[in-house]
Amino acid sequence: MARFARNAGRLMMAACVLLLAACATGPRVTSDVDPSANFAQYRSFAFYSPLAIEAQGYATLTSGRIKNAARAQMEARGYVYDEASPDLWVNLNAYMQEKTDVVSMPEVDYDYYYSYRARRYVSVPYWRDRTEVYQYTEGTMNVDLVDAAQNRLVWTGVAVGRVGRATPEERAAKIDAAVADIFLRYPYRAGSGTPAVSP
Incomplete structure (x- = not known):
């Protein structure tokens, strides 16, 4: 039974990250920010433990790819990875829902x-x-940034789109693109409280 649950979890995760394979315009992305948060104090990050996408208690190829994509986006904005004492926790999640049109x-x-x-x-x-009547599967991926000192969510970005089939190479590209689309809504750089872009 435990083996079935692990396999089901892997399959769900692999399918979930194939956001918008059937949609040419990309995922629908939204974000929200805590207006009281002082983003100028954040300079480092690490991943929350346990990550929401690793609810089974272990990392998968897919969760590893999402983590790498998120880390690249954070480092591109000047944040330093610091597992010992980060200013921000990065939490990642992905799930699917059956929908009807x-x-x-x-x-x-x-x-x-x-x-x-x-x-x-x-x-x-x-x-x-x-x-x-059309049946389809909708995938949701979200990135949460949590103030590590206060254990409080300060920013979240969500991408929602239809799930489709893809090769491993296409899947990797879709993961990178979905995470990049989410971070396009994150307006801050490390150590700066002034938004660099409009969220």
Whole structure:
């Protein structure tokens, strides 16, 4: 039973990070910030333990890839990785939900009847709605930045999109792109309380 749970967890994680494989515009990304947080005091980071994406108690190839992508984004903003005493904890999560789309579209059809006056068959149009139901899987990935001293969330970014199939190389690229899209909403650099970009 434990082995089944581990395998199910691995499969879910691998599928979940394939955000927006079926959507050309990329994931829908949102973010939120604690307006009272002093971002000028944050210069270092480490990963929260245990990470939300490692709820089974061990790292996977996918969780490792997400961690590497998040670390690269933090370091690109001047933050230093410091496992001993970080200013910020970085927590990562990803999960899936089954969704249903119901689409109704009007369409025209024709009835035919014989007109004795016109002495021929006449077509009469009529409108009706055609309804189609689509099942799909939606993946959500989020990055949380937590003030380590106060154990308080100060920023979160979330990417939501449809899950699709991909090769390992495509999966790795999608992970990097999804994490980069989330961090585009993070407006601060290490040691600066002034937003560098609009969130």
